[in-house]
Structure formats: structure tokens, C-alpha cells
Amino acid sequence: MKSIRSFKRISILVFGAIAILTAAIILVIPNLELDSNAYHPPSPIATIPPLVYPKFPSSSSLQVRKNVTYLTKSEKKAFTTALKTLKNTIPPNATLSIYDQFVLQHVLTMGFRKRLGATGAAQGNPAHSYPAFLPWHRQFLRQFETALQAIDPSVTIPYWDWTDPKALDIILQDDFLGPRGKGTLIEIPGKGRFEGGIVNSGLYDNWNLNENIHFDTVNMTTLGTKLLRFVAMPPCPYPIPQNDVNALMQTHNYEIFNALIEGAVTLSNNQFIPGWALHACAHSVIGGSLVDPKNSMRQTRILGTMDSIPSSPYDPIFWLNHANVDRLWATWQDQGHTGESFYPAKNMPFGHNRSDPMWPWDGGLSKPGQYGIGNLLPLLTPTSETVTAAAMLDFRKLGYTYDTIRVPTAHEP
Numbered sequence: 001m002k003s004i005r006s007f008k009r010i011s012i013l014v015f016g017a018i019a020i021l022t023a024a025i026i027l028v029i030p031n032l033e034l035d036s037n038a039y040h041p042p043s044p045i046a047t048i049p050p051l052v053y054p055k056f057p058s059s060s061s062l063q064v065r066k067n068v069t070y071l072t073k074s075e076k077k078a079f080t081t082a083l084k085t086l087k088n089t090i091p092p093n094a095t096l097s098i099y100d101q102f103v104l105q106h107v108l109t110m111g112f113r114k115r116l117g118a119t120g121a122a123q124g125n126p127a128h129s130y131p132a133f134l135p136w137h138r139q140f141l142r143q144f145e146t147a148l149q150a151i152d153p154s155v156t157i158p159y160w161d162w163t164d165p166k167a168l169d170i171i172l173q174d175d176f177l178g179p180r181g182k183g184t185l186i187e188i189p190g191k192g193r194f195e196g197g198i199v200n201s202g203l204y205d206n207w208n209l210n211e212n213i214h215f216d217t218v219n220m221t222t223l224g225t226k227l228l229r230f231v232a233m234p235p236c237p238y239p240i241p242q243n244d245v246n247a248l249m250q251t252h253n254y255e256i257f258n259a260l261i262e263g264a265v266t267l268s269n270n271q272f273i274p275g276w277a278l279h280a281c282a283h284s285v286i287g288g289s290l291v292d293p294k295n296s297m298r299q300t301r302i303l304g305t306m307d308s309i310p311s312s313p314y315d316p317i318f319w320l321n322h323a324n325v326d327r328l329w330a331t332w333q334d335q336g337h338t339g340e341s342f343y344p345a346k347n348m349p350f351g352h353n354r355s356d357p358m359w360p361w362d363g364g365l366s367k368p369g370q371y372g373i374g375n376l377l378p379l380l381t382p383t384s385e386t387v388t389a390a391a392m393l394d395f396r397k398l399g400y401t402y403d404t405i406r407v408p409t410a411h412e413p
């Protein structure tokens, strides 16, 4: 009798503790400040889903994104002319040009923190540090390409193969995306002297940046109204090692692929370790930052436009970098990682599960807080489009392909 009573008492205590704990979790979770430290991709030894290969569409009228080193003179001219038109066209009822609004969309993805005043469904950065990094940027590029094509239908976004040592010589020419920066010398103890600074010729005669959306993310101070480049500064190697790309392409798990290509972690002996690589290094190779000599993951000052991740679309090389990210993803998808089993369906922050809409294409479900300098949100023309990661998985459905992706033969379905 006594033991039954004490069992009952213990059960009530245990049940009560569980109830209190559950309530606490429910109350606390929505208030969590999600940041890149909160999410980790799964272990590299996780099980691999069965491989799924693409189904090719019957029509083959896909637009082709080309390697920048193969562009003809007239293709380069068409691309830069369309860029310049977007930069200088301010839509009716707007204060910012079409181009600047793309930059602002990208800046405001960093504004999804409660302490910045974010409201609504989105949790964490809708475009970076989590699984939607790849689909968010696929949609961002497709939108930008559509805007370019409204000016010249022949234009597609070329890609920059980071492993090709010739590519930068072609990109950084006056007849294309302009030279290295000049005028500022940076001395890094033990590493040497580097020159960078303002890029002011060719395309950039009249390329004024809005100083509130062009800033150093470490110190939150403006980087001014001119495009800045500090090319090939430490700590990233250039060209980016082919071995890093090969290792990436040998992974079979979407979350791991996504995290590795974004490039704030690297993989060593099946362990994730913080380190710059791939996409993040491509940003750094053009923009440049100063880092803590004892911890290269800690940036102490952003030098160039491309290495201020939020402001980076202000440097048109951004689009070529992300076309390469997207091309590697497309190639990986075609290697048997096609379809929905290769994207998390649940348990991710809102905006990062397969069927979640991704801000700013979320039908008004979420609103970023104040990020950047001043109150920037009113400068953005809202979009009515709703886009999920699921809708981004098949790049052919979006109407494009890459010159390195094989064309299906006639007998393939």
C-alpha cells in the first residue's frame, strides 16, 4: 500500500517536472536568437538516401549560362550594358534603382533577429548559414537574370570557375567588370604588402553606391559611395584548390553540401572545423578583409565591397560567383542528388524547410528589423511572389542550364 502511494507521488512529481520543462521549451524556443552557431549540418557519416537522377524535360529550349572565359566581346558588352541600365533605372514610386534594390534585399536578409526588431515567421537569416542558402540564391539570381533579360533577352549570367587561374584576368579588365582597386596600401605582418582601394574606371564611371547599404559589417561603418576591391589578400588561397571542389562533389548529404559550399566550415577527418573555403573565399579574394592573426575566422575590418557579405551584390562579380555556386549545385544534383529527398522537409528554422516560403518571397509573412545604416526597409519595393525551396530544386524547370552540364540524348525520358 505504502509503496503504491509513494509510486503515485513520484509519478506526479515526474509528470509535473516534464510538464514544466515542456512549457519552458515552448515559451523559450520562439524567442531564440538563431545565428550560425545554432545550426550544424549532420555528421558526415550519416546515412545516404538512395540516389535519384534527373528527368529531362521534352523541350530543350534552355538558356545557357557560360564560363566567363569563353564570352565573346559582344556578349561581354551586352552583359555590362544591361548591368549599367539596371544600375541607372529607378522604377516609378521608388527611391532606389532596380540594381540597388537587389543589393538591399540581400542586406536585409541579415535583419532577421528579434533584437533588431524582426517580426513574423522567418527564423534566422533566410538566405545564409542554413539549408536555404542554395535555393534562396538560385531564386535571387534567376530574378536578377530576368531583370537583365528585360533589357537584353540574349543575356545570361556568366559563371566564374574559381579554380581557373585565367578567369580573374578576364573578369578584371576594363572591357568587362573593371580592374583591381587602387590607392590604399595594406601591410600585413609576415604576409607582405597589398594594394587595393577604389575601382573607378570603365563600367564604374557612374556607379555610385548608397552609403547606407554599403558598409563594414564588423564595425557597422559605411564603406562609402565607391566600389572597393582588395584582390587576393590573405587568408584565402587563390585560385581556389580543385581538391576542395572535388571533395565537395563527393558528398551525398544536402545539408553537408550546402554548408561546405557556403564555406564557413571545412571538413577534416569527418569533423567540421571553422575555416574559410569555396564561396566565402571567392568573396574574400575580390573584397578582402583584415583578420585576427591568431584566429583567421575573426574578421576585424572589412576592406572591399565583395567581402561585406550583405553589401556584396554591389560588386557585379557577386553574380558570377553565385552562378558558379549554383552550377556546382546543379552538377551535384545531376549526379544523383535530384529531387525532394535531397532537401530537409522539417526540423529546420522557418524559411529553411522544403515547403517554407523564403523571405522576401513569403507573401508578407515576415519582416526584417533594422539592419544596415539607418532605416532601410521603406526603400524596398515589396514583392508579391511566393517562393519555396521546393520550387527551386529543378533548375531546368526555371529555364536555364550551364555549358558544363551534359545535354540529354534523344532516348532519355
Ligand SMILES: [Cu+2]
Residues within 6 Å of the ligand: 106, 127, 128, 137
Ligand atoms: Cu548571399
